[in-house]
Amino acid sequence: MTASPIYLDYNATTPVAPEVLECMLPFFSKTYGNAASRSHVFGWEAEDAVSRAREQIAALLEAEPQEIIFTSGATESVNLGIKGMFEGLKRQGDHVVTVSTEHKAVLDTCKHVESLGGQVTFLPVDPGGMINLDQFEASFTNKTILVSIMFVNNETGVIQPLEEIAEICHSHKVILMSDATQAAGKIKTIPASLKIGMMAFSSHKMYGPKGVGALYVNRDLQHVLAEQMNGGGHERGLRSGTLNVTGIVGFGKAAQIAREKMAEDQSRLFHLRDLLEKGLMDKITGIRHNTRKTDRIYQTSNLYIEGVESEQLLLALGNHVAISSGSACTSAEVLPSHVLINMGMTDDRAMSSIRISLGRPTTEQDIKTTIQKMTAAVEQIRENNPMWASAKDHEVTS
Numbered sequence: 032m033t034a035s036p037i038y039l040d041y042n043a044t045t046p047v048a049p050e051v052l053e054c055m056l057p058f059f060s061k062t063y064g065n066a067a068s069r070s071h072v073f074g075w076e077a078e079d080a081v082s083r084a085r086e087q088i089a090a091l092l093e094a095e096p097q098e099i100i101f102t103s104g105a106t107e108s109v110n111l112g113i114k115g116m117f118e119g120l121k122r123q124g125d126h127v128v129t130v131s132t133e134h135k136a137v138l139d140t141c142k143h144v145e146s147l148g149g150q151v152t153f154l155p156v157d158p159g160g161m162i163n164l165d166q167f168e169a170s171f172t173n174k175t176i177l178v179s180i181m182f183v184n185n186e187t188g189v190i191q192p193l194e195e196i197a198e199i200c201h202s203h204k205v206i207l208m209s210d211a212t213q214a215a216g217k218i219k220t221i222p223a224s225l226k227i228g229m230m231a232f233s234s235h236k237m238y239g240p241k242g243v244g245a246l247y248v249n250r251d252l253q254h255v256l257a258e259q260m261n262g263g264g265h266e267r268g269l270r271s272g273t274l275n276v277t278g279i280v281g282f283g284k285a286a287q288i289a290r291e292k293m294a295e296d297q298s299r300l301f302h303l304r305d306l307l308e309k310g311l312m313d314k315i316t317g318i319r320h321n322t323r324k325t326d327r328i329y330q331t332s333n334l335y336i337e338g339v340e341s342e343q344l345l346l347a348l349g350n351h352v353a354i355s356s357g358s359a360c361t362s363a364e365v366l367p368s369h370v371l372i373n374m375g376m377t378d379d380r381a382m383s384s385i386r387i388s389l390g391r392p393t394t395e396q397d398i399k400t401t402i403q404k405m406t407a408a409v410e411q412i413r414e415n416n417p418m419w420a421s422a423k424d425h426e427v428t429s
Contacts, residue, residue, distance in 0.1 A: 037352045037397045041390030042185050042213060042331060048238040048391075051284045055240065058277040066274045067265065077276045083122040084283025091229070091286040092247055093221045100246045100266045101279055105212040106136040108231035108246035109179075111259050111270060113140045114210045116177050116229070117149055118257035124174035126150040128205075130162055130191075130263045131373040133181050137210055138369075141179070147281035150174065158340035158375050159323040160189035168199045178207045182230075186370040186386055189329030190214075197226040206252065212236055217296070217328060228252050234278065238391065239285030243278035246270075272429075292391070301329040301388045303398050307387065308332055310402035315409050321371060321384055332372075339412050341385050347408035352401050355386040 038046075044277065047055075066081045068074025074275040085096040092099075102108045129141050131153045141151045144276035152170045154162050162180070178200050181191050193209060206230035208229035214220045215230075216237030224232045229252065233244040248256055253267060262271040289296075311318055317337030336344065342365055347352065358367075376384075386399065387401075 034400075035353075036270070036350060037401055038400060039387050039389060039393065039397070040353045040355050041393075042188075042236075042386065042388035043355060044235050045238045045390055046318075046392065047240055047281065048285060050288060051239055051281045052282045055277050055281040058280050064276075065166070065309060066276055067263070077274075080280050081274055081276060084279045084286075087283035088245060088286040091216065091220075091290045094223060094247055095250060097267065098247055100248055100252055100269050101274060102144070102244045102246055102270055103242055103275070104235075105210065105231045105233040106244075107138040107260075108233075108244050109134075109208075109210055110140050111246050111256070112229045112231060112248075113137070113144060113177065113179055113260050114234035114268070115256040116206060116208070116252075117144050117147070119255040120176040124172075124176040126152070126172050126174040126176060128152045128154065128170050128175060128178045128180075130154045130156060130180055132156050132160060132184060132187075132370045133179070134185055134190075134210055134243040137179050137181070137368075153358065156374055157316055157356070159326065160184060160187050160374050161326060162191060162196075164192065164195055164199065166384070167196065168203075171203050171205065175203065175205050178205055180209055180221060180385055182209045182211040183217070183328045183331075184370060185213050186368055187333045187374075188213070188388075189322055189327055190218075190328060193225055193227065201226045206218070213328065213331075216286065217330070219293070222247050222249070231338035234285055237285045237289045240278045240281040243275050243282050245282070276369070296391055297329050300391075300393065303389055303393055303395060304330055304332060306395070307389075307398045307401065308334075310398070311405060314402060314406040321374070324419065332387045333384060335376075335380055335384045336409060339409050342382075343403070343412050344385060344408055347412060348404060351404045355388070356382075356384070400418075 062076050064073030064077035067075040085099050087097045088099050092328055102111060127141055127144055127149060129137055129151065145151050154167060154170060156162055180191055182193060197207050206228040209227050211220050211230045211232045213236065215232035228249045230247040237240040253269065253346045256269055258269050265271050319335045321333040321335055345356055367378045371381040371384055
């Protein structure tokens with residue numbers, strides 16, 4: 032009997048938790064009302080379910096329920112936050128600050144802002160993926176209205192110093208938005224205490240269904256944010272469209288479970304990630320971290336393997352272990368990761384780098400098997416790489 036492949040690409044997506052699926056099922060065919068239908072019991076039931084989910088998600092963020100605006104996912108949330116604030120504050124200023132290693136959802140939205148005549152500063156990062164806070168503050172002008180900086184990088188797991196960033200923004204009276212897609216549900220993300228005005232995140236990164244997400248918008252900013260999806264004035268007039276009740280119910284349950292299991296997940300996955308990295312370092316020569324060992328989330332590894340192109344490795348592991356060569360949203364294109372390139376890496380190093388991301392279902396046996404399979408795959412690829420063999424022969428004779 033062939034063993035099932037091991038999934039270690041949880042930063043791309045997560046499986047729907049059994050408890051989440053169970054609570055969603057009735058809303059497909061039994062409790063199927065439209066949450067905007069306020070004249071009968073079917074609509075009331077749907078509206079109540081959405082309200083419960085909004086409360087569950089707000090509890091995860093220690094926010095108020097009315098500060099949660101439902102969307103189709105983090106990409107839409109990012110678009111609403113950046114475009115909506117740019118439009119809402121255009122009389123006050125037109126300058127946005129972001130980082131060169133952000134997700135494409137942020138980078139492409141900022142490029143759209145530029146096409147509308149806005150000014151955008153794309154901050155560089157150091158080789159560890161971190162911004163320079165002095166350089167960040169120096170980028171502000173009297174026209175700066177918004178900063179958008181990722182909480183946790185989706186490719187490297189690098190955690191930006193949001194507390195210090197927020198203090199700088201607050202001192203300049205500039206709104207801070209954070210793409211918290213890889214942070215929410217994994218680590219504490221409390222926007223109010225961090226002075227974060229808006230925060231984007233997705234259900235499917237925390238064991239909920241795909242196709243639903245949210246934008247946290249501080250209640251004091253909601254009157255400024257310009258709606259980007261017109262047609263009905265749903266979600267406090269900030270996002271029109273019939274609510275995905277089934278998905279929202281699952282999202283709420285996933286948020287509740289994440290809140291309950293966060294400490295347990297962190298402790299266990301931190302141990303498994305260290306076990307994985309130590310095992311790979313012990314077994315494979317020429318393997319190095321692409322980030323600092325600190326300043327990163329506990330379940331993500333981004334590693335460079337000398338003499339092994341990541342696409343070759345993924346192909347060799349395809350039936351055994353699922354990992355990533357970079358951002359899942361751009362993995363269809365065989366191009367160097369823009370995140371790694373902006374961290375100062377060469378194309379060759381970026382093309383020989385992999386991302387491994389662990390999740391709640393990951394077991395110690397999964398880690399042991401992954402170390403074994405990756406070691407064998409790397410050895411096989413290097414045996415067929417004349418340049419690697421030549422380099423090793425030179426190393427032996429010199």
